[in-house]
Amino acid sequence: MTFLQPFILWGLPLILLPVIIHLINRLRHRKQPWAAMRFLLSATRASTSHAKLRQFLILLFRTLAVLALILFLARPLAGGWMGWMLSPAPDVVLILLDRSASMETKISGGSTKREQALKLISQAAKQFEGATRFVLIDSATRSPQEIINAATLPELSLTTPTDTAADIPAMLQAAFNYLLENRAGSAEIWIASDLQRSNWQPEDARFKTILAQLGSLPGRSSGIRVRLLALNQPADRNSSIAVQEISRRAKGDQSELQFVLDLQRNTESSERFPIKTVLDGAEAQTELALEGQAARWRYKTDLGNRKEPGWGSFQLPADANGSDNTTFFVYGSDAPLRAIVVGDDAQTGRLLKLASSLIAKNKDAAQLVSPADFSNAKLDGQCVIFWQGALPNPADAERIRTFVDQGGVAFFFPGGKPDAQSFSGLGWGEAQTAEAEKSFRITKWDEDQGPLAKTDEGFGLPLAQTEFFRRQMLNGHKSSLAAFEDGSPFLVRQIMGRGEIYFCTSLPQKEWSTLGDGPVLVPMTQRLLQTGSKRLQQVASMNCGELSQADQQKQWTPVDSATPKNIQSQAGIYRSGDRLIAVNRPPSEDDIETLETSDAEKLFAGVSFQMLQERKKKSDALQGEIWRIILFGMLIFLVSESILILPGKIRGEENPASTKNSKREVAA
Amino acid sequence: MTEKGHQFLDPKVLSRLMGQPLLSRFAMEGTVSGQHKSPHRGSSVEFAEYRNYTPGDDIRRLDWRVFGRTDRFYMKEFEAETNLRCYFVLDCSASMGFTDKGESRFDFAKRMIATLAYLVIHQGDAAGLIIVGEKTVHELPARRNPAHFQNLLEVLDKAKPEGETGLMPVLHEIAEKTRRRALVAVFSDFFCDTTELLGCFQHLRFQNHDLAVFHLLDRAELDFNFDRPVRFADLESSFSLVTEPAVIREQYLQQIRKFLDLLRSGCHQFNADYRRIVTDESYEKVLADFLTERTRMASGPR
Numbered sequence: 019m020t021f022l023q024p025f026i027l028w029g030l031p032l033i034l035l036p037v038i039i040h041l042i043n044r045l046r047h048r049k050q051p052w053a054a055m056r057f058l059l060s061a062t063r064a065s066t067s068h069a070k071l072r073q074f075l076i077l078l079f080r081t082l083a084v085l086a087l088i089l090f091l092a093r094p095l096a097g098g099w100m101g102w103m104l105s106p107a108p109d110v111v112l113i114l115l116d117r118s119a120s121m122e123t124k125i126s127g128g129s130t131k132r133e134q135a136l137k138l139i140s141q142a143a144k145q146f147e148g149a150t151r152f153v154l155i156d157s158a159t160r161s162p163q164e165i166i167n168a169a170t171l172p173e174l175s176l177t178t179p180t181d182t183a184a185d186i187p188a189m190l191q192a193a194f195n196y197l198l199e200n201r202a203g204s205a206e207i208w209i210a211s212d213l214q215r216s217n218w219q220p221e222d223a224r225f226k227t228i229l230a231q232l233g234s235l236p237g238r239s240s241g242i243r244v245r246l247l248a249l250n251q252p253a254d255r256n257s258s259i260a261v262q263e264i265s266r267r268a269k270g271d272q273s274e275l276q277f278v279l280d281l282q283r284n285t286e287s288s289e290r291f292p293i294k295t296v297l298d299g300a301e302a303q304t305e306l307a308l309e310g311q312a313a314r315w316r317y318k319t320d321l322g323n324r325k326e327p328g329w330g331s332f333q334l335p336a337d338a339n340g341s342d343n344t345t346f347f348v349y350g351s352d353a354p355l356r357a358i359v360v361g362d363d364a365q366t367g368r369l370l371k372l373a374s375s376l377i378a379k380n381k382d383a384a385q386l387v388s389p390a391d392f393s394n395a396k397l398d399g400q401c402v403i404f405w406q407g408a409l410p411n412p413a414d415a416e417r418i419r420t421f422v423d424q425g426g427v428a429f430f431f432p433g434g435k436p437d438a439q440s441f442s443g444l445g446w447g448e449a450q451t452a453e454a455e456k457s458f459r460i461t462k463w464d465e466d467q468g469p470l471a472k473t474d475e476g477f478g479l480p481l482a483q484t485e486f487f488r489r490q491m492l493n494g495h496k497s498s499l500a501a502f503e504d505g506s507p508f509l510v511r512q513i514m515g516r517g518e519i520y521f522c523t524s525l526p527q528k529e530w531s532t533l534g535d536g537p538v539l540v541p542m543t544q545r546l547l548q549t550g551s552k553r554l555q556q557v558a559s560m561n562c563g564e565l566s567q568a569d570q571q572k573q574w575t576p577v578d579s580a581t582p583k584n585i586q587s588q589a590g591i592y593r594s595g596d597r598l599i600a601v602n603r604p605p606s607e608d609d610i611e612t613l614e615t616s617d618a619e620k621l622f623a624g625v626s627f628q629m630l631q632e633r634k635k636k637s638d639a640l641q642g643e644i645w646r647i648i649l650f651g652m653l654i655f656l657v658s659e660s661i662l663i664l665p666g667k668i669r670g671e672e673n674p675a676s677t678k679n680s681k682r683e684v685a686a
Numbered sequence: 687m688t689e690k691g692h693q694f695l696d697p698k699v700l701s702r703l704m705g706q707p708l709l710s711r712f713a714m715e716g717t718v719s720g721q722h723k724s725p726h727r728g729s730s731v732e733f734a735e736y737r738n739y740t741p742g743d744d745i746r747r748l749d750w751r752v753f754g755r756t757d758r759f760y761m762k763e764f765e766a767e768t769n770l771r772c773y774f775v776l777d778c779s780a781s782m783g784f785t786d787k788g789e790s791r792f793d794f795a796k797r798m799i800a801t802l803a804y805l806v807i808h809q810g811d812a813a814g815l816i817i818v819g820e821k822t823v824h825e826l827p828a829r830r831n832p833a834h835f836q837n838l839l840e841v842l843d844k845a846k847p848e849g850e851t852g853l854m855p856v857l858h859e860i861a862e863k864t865r866r867r868a869l870v871a872v873f874s875d876f877f878c879d880t881t882e883l884l885g886c887f888q889h890l891r892f893q894n895h896d897l898a899v900f901h902l903l904d905r906a907e908l909d910f911n912f913d914r915p916v917r918f919a920d921l922e923s924s925f926s927l928v929t930e931p932a933v934i935r936e937q938y939l940q941q942i943r944k945f946l947d948l949l950r951s952g953c954h955q956f957n958a959d960y961r962r963i964v965t966d967e968s969y970e971k972v973l974a975d976f977l978t979e980r981t982r983m984a985s986g987p988r
Contacts, residue, residue, distance in 0.1 A: 047915035047928055053781035054877055054907045054942065055920040055927075061938035062929055069933050663932075 026092040033088065036080035072662055079659035086652035090645050107149040108243070109203035112193045113139055113165075115156045115177060116211035117587075118184040119562075119603040123212065123253040123339040130339075131249040132179060135210035136172040138247060142208075143168030155192050157184030157217075158563060158587045162196040181341055181589035182563030183604040184217040187224035194231050197242070206243045207232075213250040213613040216606035220613060220621055229624045243626040250612050257283035257291070258342035258608045259334050261559070261600075262314075263467070265548045266321070266349050273324070275349055277317040278467075279332060282608055286311055295319070296578070297330040314466070327351045327598055329577060329591040342608055346559075346578065346591050346600040353554045355547040356399050357384045360392050361406030366431060369526045369534050370404045373543040389414070397421055401550030402543075406525070407433035409441050423515030427550035430521045432490035440494065442512055444521050447491030457485035458524075460508050463500030468511060469520070469545040470500055470538075479538050486531040489523045516558070518549060558597075561604040562589050574599070691839025694800035699970045706977035707809050708802065710770050710869050710896045736760045770811035770869055771828040773860060774799045775853075776845065777874030778819045780921040783847030784875075785965070786906030792847045794965045795873035795902055800842055801973055802871065807835045815841055818856045820849040828868065850922045851878055857886035861893045871898040876949060884952035897958040898976075901949065905966050910938050 021027060052058060121132040129137070143152055152165040158180045171177055186209070193207050211217065219225075232242045263278035281291070288309045295302045297319060306315060321328075327350045334343040357374040359367045367386045374384035387395045389407060392414050397403075403418060405428060410418060418428050418441070430441065437446040452458050460481050463470045472478050481500065491506060498507035510521040526534035533539050565586055576583040577591040577598070585592045585601055592599045615629055739748060739759030749762040776799060782792040799815065806813040807830060814828030815838050824841050826834070853874055860870060870890055876883055876899075890897045912931035919926040931938075946962065953960035959979075963972055 044915045044928070044930070047917050049926075050912070050916045050918050051784060051921050052918040053784035053875060053904070053921050055918065055922075055925065056877065057938055057941040057945065058918055058927060058929070058934070061934040061941050062927065064937050064941070065934045069936060073930065073933050 021089075021092040021094050023092045026088060029088045029091075030085075033081050033085045035084055036077055040077060076659055076662045079655045079662065083652050083655040083659065086648050086655060090648040090652060094644050094648060107146040108206040110151045110153060110197070110200070110205040111143065111146065112162070112196065112205065112207045113143075113152060113154045113171075114186075114189045114193060114207060114209040114211075115139075115154060116184040116186070116209075116214075116217065117157045117177065117180045117182065118212075118214065118217055119179075119181045119341040119589075119607040120214045120217070120339065120609075121184075121212055121249070122179050122341040123256065125249070125251050125253075130179070131212050131251070132177070132210075133172065135247055135249055136177055139208060139210060140169050140171040143171070153196060155189055155196070157186075157189060158182045160185070160189055160192045162192060178587075179341060180562070180587035181601070181603040181607075182587055183561070183606050184211065184214070186211065186218045187222050187228060190228045190232075191224065194228055194235075197232075197235055205235075206245060208245045208247065210247040210249065213248050213615075213618060214607070214609060215611040215613050216609040218613045218618075218621075220617055225621055229622060233624050243628065244622050245628045246618060246622075248615060248618065248629060250615070253284060253338040255283075255285055256338040256342070257281060257334055258339070259293070259332050259345050260602065260605055260608060261332065261345045261347045264347050264349060264559075265551075267548075271323060273321045275319045275321055277315075277319075277332075277347070279315045279317060279345070280608075281306070281308065281313045281315055281334075282610065283308070283311055284610060292335060294333040295330065296333070298328040321349075325351055329598055329600060331578060331591075341589075342603060344589065345602055346589060348559060348591060348598045348600040350551065350554065353551070354399070355383065355401050355551055357402040357404060357543075357547060357550075358395060358397070358400050359384050359386045359404045359406070360389055360395075360410075361386075361404070361431070362388060362433075363406055363525070363527070365527050365534075366406050366525055369539065370406075370543065373536070373540050374402075374547065393417070397426075399554065400426065401554065402427045402429060402546045404429045404431065406431035408435070408437050409439035409445065411439070415439075415441055418519075419514065422517035422519055425516035425550070425554075427517055427546050428519045429546060430519070431525050432523060434488070434490060434525075442514060442519060443494045444510065444512070444519075445493045447493045449488060449490040452487050457487055458489055458502050459486070460484065460500050461503050463509070468499045468509075469542040469549075470509065471545070473541065479541060481538055484532050484535075484538055486524045486533075488525070488530040492521055492523055495521070520546070559600040559602065562587065562601050563604070565601075569594075569599075691800065691836075691841075691843040694797045694839065694842060695804060696801075696970075699801060699973075700804060702970070703801065703805060703973060703977060704808065706805075706974065706981060708770070708772070708805050708811070708869075708977055709980045709983075735763050737763060770806065771814065771864075771866060772802075772806045772811060772869040772871065773814040773816060773828060773864065774803060775816045775818060775857065775860065775870060775872045775874075776842075777851055777853050777872075777876075778817050778823060778845050778847050779851035779853075779874075779877075780848050781851070781875055781877050782902070784904055784907075784921055786904055789965060790847070791875060791902035791904060791965045792845075794963070794969060795900065796842050796845070797969050798900065798973060799871075799873060800839060801969070803835060803838050805977075807832060813838060816856065816860065817841065817845045818851070818853050820852045853878060854882050854886050857883075858889055861886070861889040861895065864893070864895065867894045867896070869896040869898065871900060873900045873902060875902055880945060880948050880952070883949070884956070887953065887956045887958050891956045891958060897956070899949075899953055899958050899960045901946075901960065901962045903962065903964050905964055908942065908964065910935050910942075 115132075115135065117132060121135070122130045124130055125134060127134070143150075146152075147168060152168045153162045154165050154171070154174070154176055155162050156176045159176065163176055165171065165174070189209075190207070197205055232244075235242060258281070260280050261277060262280050263276075265276045267274055267276055275297075286309075288307070291306045291308050293304050293306055295304060304317075306313075327348065329346070329348045331344055331346045337343065355374075357370070359370045359374075361367050371384035371386055384404075385395070385400075389405075389410065392410065397417070400421070403421060403426065405418070409415070409430070422428050430444075432446055432449065434449050435446075436448055439445060450458075463481055465472050465478055470479055470481060486502070486508075489502070489506070489508075492510060495507050495510045498510045500508040502508055506523070507521075508523055510523075512519050524531045524533065526539050528534065563586060570586070572594040574585040574592040574594050576585075577593050579590060583590050583592075585599075589601050589603050592601060619627060619629060736749065736752070737760065739761050743761050747761055747763070749760050752758070752760045752762075776792075776795055778792065782795070783790050785791070803813040803815070810830060812828035812830045813835070815824070815826040817824045823845065826838055826841055851874070853872075853876075857870075857872065864870075887897055887899070910931060912935075915928060915930050917926050917928045950960055950962070961972070961976065
């Protein structure tokens with residue numbers, strides 16, 4: 019049970035008041051000389067348990083009446099529909115329904131959290147029908163839709179499951195906008211959510227703004243009441259799978275697909291997972307031994323002579339949440355990987371050209387141009403731009419930006435001189451040279467992902483053994499993939515559009531470092547080319563619900579399924595013309611962290627807020643204000659007490675004092 | 687009436703009650719002629735019966751007229767009428783001093799005894815007084831003269847309720863010591879062992895005494911209407927008891943009802959004249975009822 023005015027509970031010791039008064043009353047007894055003492059003694063001895071029970075009950079009812087009064091003033095909320103139903107009907111109820119993939123987790127009883135929420139909300143809504151207008155704002159569309167009959171909520175298309183993520187602050191903003199536009203009278207916002215932290219984004223600054231706006235809506239003396247139906251019950255047994263990286267690698271005339279997949283589950287027991295794989299419609303099964311809660315799985319599959327792009331999926335066996343068991347992927351055609359090396363330094367250019375050629379097995383894989391000629395260089399078919407020297411002028415910078423947006427990679431090397439120019443907020447500072455017979459060392463770098471990650475076989479790159487004699491400081495960087503001992507960055511990455519930009523603070527020249535030896539430079543270049551190859555492919559992977567405006571206008575046909583699907587709300591493989599897209603649920607939906615109920619209460623501290631469910635296991639009990647029941651209970655206690663203190667009749671016989679006049683008792 | 691004890695007498699009440707004699711319900715054995723039936727037959731004005739002559743009978747009481755008519759000897763017998771000896775027994779234990787409000791039952795009893803004694807002596811009968819505390823405190827033999835009445839009033843005046851009751855041994859003693867039949871009127875609250883008390887009544891009746899039992903009770907004892915915790919202090923000891931009257935009221939009333947029923951049925955059994963008196967009643971009415979009932983009983987078949 020929770021309370022809207024919990025500070026009144028400090029008055030709980032007042033329930034002892036009747037007991038204290040009773041004791042004081044006993045202490046304040048008056049003295050009465052008495053003659054008929056023997057009757058008094060025998061009456062006290064024979065005072066039956068019934069009489070004592072009666073006295074006890076009187077005291078109990080008085081205590082309970084005081085307790086009920088305190089609880090009533092504290093405005094209690096309790097499980098069960100009664101409290102909810104007894105609340106006064108608002109003019110408008112805005113139902114904010116979380117339709118994210120995580121809401122498809124099954125709870126006890128076999129229904130999903132979303133189904134349970136709909137069931138509970140439609141039941142609660144029945145009580146207000148006629149008096150209240152219901153407006154649904156679902157997490158997938160975030161557009162307010164008025165509901166004619168709240169009982170039909172579970173059947174509406176706007177309440178069906180989706181593979182999208184929910185953006186709770188944005189939903190609240192939509193609710194606020196609706197209230198502002200429609201000038202509704204008294205209003206309530208009912209939020210049904212599983213409190214997934216990634217959906218709620220409690221640190222998001224929007225929360226404060228929206229709640230302040232809700233509290234200050236004009237024409238509402240009591241403000242807006244927010245009720246949260248928290249379906250934060252833990253899932254019984256659940257696991258999820260997601261493709262993190264996919265690359266197509268040529269092996270002679272043939273090619274293979276290399277995957278990096280992330281598996282997460284809420285148990286730790288060691289077990290073998292049967293995983294169903296689908297490649298261009300052909301199903302196969304593989305098995306994976308799992309220990310611990312999370313695992314990264316690298317998987318390869320042979321494509322043979324196939325040159326065209328294709329698609330596929332990985333599927334886990336059924337568990338508590340069916341919507342996180344499948345992950346989809348698409349792969350591009352076997353296009354040659356090319357890079358363009360822009361720089362004045364011939365040695366660096368040669369090394370990079372060599373490294374690129376080694377990977378692509380093509381002598382012309384890398385084209386060497388000077389910065390002045392870059393504006394005329396053709397970027398078609400290029401994956402990576404290696405830029406060495408002063409940062410590009412604005413025109414070249416814009417060209418590079420477009421290149422990266424399309425999925426390409428821009429990799430910047432220093433020129434050795436400070437540069438006033440900047441690219442995406444990053445710019446070159448002073449160059450530093452190591453002391454004689456000493457070198458800069460790299461001690462930590464990201465070995466899980468990025469160009470410096472471990473090899474497929476699990477071997478790390480020999481970056482720690484690489485010596486750096488010179489480096490150039492970087493201005494404006496935030497986080498780095500690799501850093502020197504003193505914390506200054508070696509490699510910095512920024513995501514831009516579909517592609518990435520990198521800044522490396524040293525050069526593969528003998529004066530600068532031993533990078534030119536190859537063990538680090540070659541695999542790094544290889545990975546950059548792989549990453550940049552996205553630009554060449556008409557395939558893409560995206561999160562469900564994040565389709566761009568331009569793409570929304572296109573006609574998308576599901577490839578993985580014969581039944582029609584909506585690209586905006588359902589995961590799968592979709593085709594529009596030659597373009598193939600893998601739509602997956604957002605990675606945030608695999609987040610097992612939920613918002614604590616206390617944190618949720620803090621979020622809504624400024625408005626009238628009610629947590630409508632806190633139970634972890636039992637799902638069919640909401641909370642509501644139950645002050646009417648408490649008040650009714652208090653009345654019952656008071657009436658019971660007054661009945662008990664009524665002077666009782668002497669059963670069966672008349673009172674000996676009932677004879678007013680002296681009786682004559684004479685022998686017959 | 688400035689003399690001691692005269693405060694118990696109300697001339698107006700006396701004048702109203704004077705018209706009613708105090709009669710005995712049974713034959714009495716007096717020393718002088720009076721208005722009460724005697725167990726003895728003899729010369730009197732009240733004819734009783736004829737019976738056959740038996741040798742040894744006093745021939746003066748032969749009915750010669752009957753002999754003249756029938757040639758048979760019949761003895762003519764008359765009912766003797768004698769005076770009444772009345773003993774008033776007053777319990778002066780501390781419990782008699784109880785009153786919740788108004789007059790205590792002890793004062794109430796004194797007023798009744800004084801009035802009855804006046805009436806008794808005024809009609810030529812003898813009145814005696816025994817005041818009983820833990821042991822007999824004072825005993826006045828039954829006498830008829832007005833000076834004795836004054837003594838009686840003075841003894842009544844001096845009596846105070848204190849100590850425990852010694853009523854039962856005294857009643858046995860009265861039953862034994864009083865050889866001639868008498869009217870014994872007992873004034874008490876009878877808060878003692880009821881079975882033993884009824885044994886005393888049986889003893890008195892066995893000795894052919896006319897027994898009148900005046901059971902004096904206070905209204906508070908019968909109603910037991912207390913609304914908050916009370917420390918009840920025993921009048922006859924230092925014992926006290928704090929209790930919640932509301933809790934024990936029902937039980938208390940049951941107990942006292944049981945006691946009253948037992949006493950009443952015991953008195954019925956031994957043919958005693960039992961009267962339950964609540965001290966908020968008018969003593970004049972109580973006495974008027976008592977006298978009227980006595981007269982009615984006495985005017986029945988002789």
